[in-house]
Amino acid sequence: MFRRVVNVAEALVALGAVAFVILLFANNPGGVAGSGSVGSELFAANCASCHGADGSGGIGPPLSGGRVLRNFPNEPDEVTFVANGRGIMPGFATALTPAQLKAVVDYTRTGLAK
Amino acid sequence: MTAPAETAQPRAGLSSTAKLLLMLVLGAAVAVALGVYANQHTPTGRKPYPLFFSGMIQLKVWFATLAVALACVQLLLAARLYGKISIPKTAPAWLGDAHRLTGTLTFAVTLPVAYQCLWGLGFETTNTRVVLHGIFGCAFYGAFVIKVLGVRLKGLPNWVLPMAGGLVFAVLVGVFLTSSVWFFTSSGQALV
Numbered sequence: 001m002f003r004r005v006v007n008v009a010e011a012l013v014a015l016g017a018v019a020f021v022i023l024l025f026a027n028n029p030g031g032v033a034g035s036g037s038v039g040s041e042l043f044a045a046n047c048a049s050c051h052g053a054d055g056s057g058g059i060g061p062p063l064s065g066g067r068v069l070r071n072f073p074n075e076p077d078e079v080t081f082v083a084n085g086r087g088i089m090p091g092f093a094t095a096l097t098p099a100q101l102k103a104v105v106d107y108t109r110t111g112l113a114k
Numbered sequence: 115m116t117a118p119a120e121t122a123q124p125r126a127g128l129s130s131t132a133k134l135l136l137m138l139v140l141g142a143a144v145a146v147a148l149g150v151y152a153n154q155h156t157p158t159g160r161k162p163y164p165l166f167f168s169g170m171i172q173l174k175v176w177f178a179t180l181a182v183a184l185a186c187v188q189l190l191l192a193a194r195l196y197g198k199i200s201i202p203k204t205a206p207a208w209l210g211d212a213h214r215l216t217g218t219l220t221f222a223v224t225l226p227v228a229y230q231c232l233w234g235l236g237f238e239t240t241n242t243r244v245v246l247h248g249i250f251g252c253a254f255y256g257a258f259v260i261k262v263l264g265v266r267l268k269g270l271p272n273w274v275l276p277m278a279g280g281l282v283f284a285v286l287v288g289v290f291l292t293s294s295v296w297f298f299t300s301s302g303q304a305l306v
Contacts, residue, residue: 016225
């Protein structure tokens with residue numbers, strides 16, 4: 001009886017593994033960060049995991065709705081912050097080029113400002 | 115004097131060396147395929163199923179902790195199966211099935227975590243911990259494939275299965291150290 005339960009559990013988990021692989025490729029949500037400009041692509045790849053795909057926050061604070069502009073009225077200050085990081089926020093000076101840093105910062109100031 | 119039939123007419127099929135190579139190649143292929151997917155796929159940044167947790171990362175670190183706890187139970191069961199420990203004195207008949215079940219549950223618990231990592235975040239290179247976590251995560255499924263093949267393929271040397279099981283356990287602990295332990299000790303985030 002117990003062996004039968006184990007066999008059923010194994011079969012169900014095997015199905016789950018198949019669903020896992022299918023969903024990796026089939027589940028493609030529209031309208032997420034990463035579907036447009038270079039800045040949005042960089043944001044999706046480097047920032048969205050903490051700040052949310054739409055900048056609504058997560059581990060990191062929300063960035064959308066003009067919050068970035070209020071916290072960093074001057075763009076160079078934000079670039080410096082993103083490059084060097086602070087506290088739990090990692091610095092991206094080695095992961096991104098200066099041009100990429102500017103692109104992603106531009107995106108947070110314009111693409112996420114609405 | 116005649117040799118035993120099995121010696122005189124060796125059974126057709128793969129040698130144990132070929133089976134070992136097959137296991138290693140398939141395991142490596144799975145690990146590399148996951149790494150390539152994570153690197154090439156544009157991360158969605160979505161948090162699909164936080165359940166009753168305050169965020170996806172909380173769900174992931176607790177599921178990873180549960181996976182390690184189950185893996186520890188499985189390790190103890192394996193130690194009893196191989197006679198490395200003697201508690202209980204008489205091994206119950208269901209011990210092997212319990213070992214299989216805990217392994218199955220461990221794997222099941224990792225799937226929602228891996229899905230969010232691969233689909234939502236992708237392969238990140240922000241710092242050493244994150245890189246190691248990505249490598250361990252991909253390697254876990256490669257090691258798991260090696261272990262499953264080690265169970266299914268017959269005629270392998272006796273050391274293969276415990277070695278494969280130990281590899282899966284070690285890599286899972288690596289995943290745990292670079293995610294849950296970091297989160298609980300250093301992240302400063304809400305624990306649940």
